[in-house]
Amino acid sequence: MDDARKIIKIDREVCWGCGNCINSCPFNPENSRVPLMWMKHAPILRLVNGACYVVSNACSSLLPNCRACEKACPTGALRILIAPLDTLK
Ligand code: SF4
Ligand code: SF4
Numbered sequence: 001m002d003d004a005r006k007i008i009k010i011d012r013e014v015c016w017g018c019g020n021c022i023n024s025c026p027f028n029p030e031n032s033r034v035p036l037m038w039m040k041h042a043p044i045l046r047l048v049n050g051a052c053y054v055v056s057n058a059c060s061s062l063l064p065n066c067r068a069c070e071k072a073c074p075t076g077a078l079r080i081l082i083a084p085l086d087t088l089k
Helices: 020-026 034-040 068-072
Strands: 004-010 045-048 051-054 078-084
Touching: 004 051, 020 045, 020 068, 068 078
Parallel strands: none
Antiparallel strands: 004 078, 045 051
8 A cells, every 4th residue: 555545535416414434434533543643634524515525635644444434435425546656646
């Protein structure tokens, strides 16, 4: 994963704003499961106008293997893509 970057993609037309992804995220301040010093990057996800929005990409480097939000999404609106770093330059 060191040579790749996790990218969270949300189709806001498909998202129904249930918040499951946010509730499952270790960076959610309400269920924090990451070191306190990482919480300066929180939240990663939040609801904006009734649909989910990616606030930060910090989990790409801090928790590169986490896919909890994608697994929790009931609609398939949230997907995680893994992009080689050399395609992002
Ligand atoms: S991949 Fe994990 S850390 Fe990143 S937003 Fe989703 S649940 Fe949170
Ligand atoms: S879990 Fe999926 S449908 Fe629910 S708020 Fe998150 S992205 Fe939207």
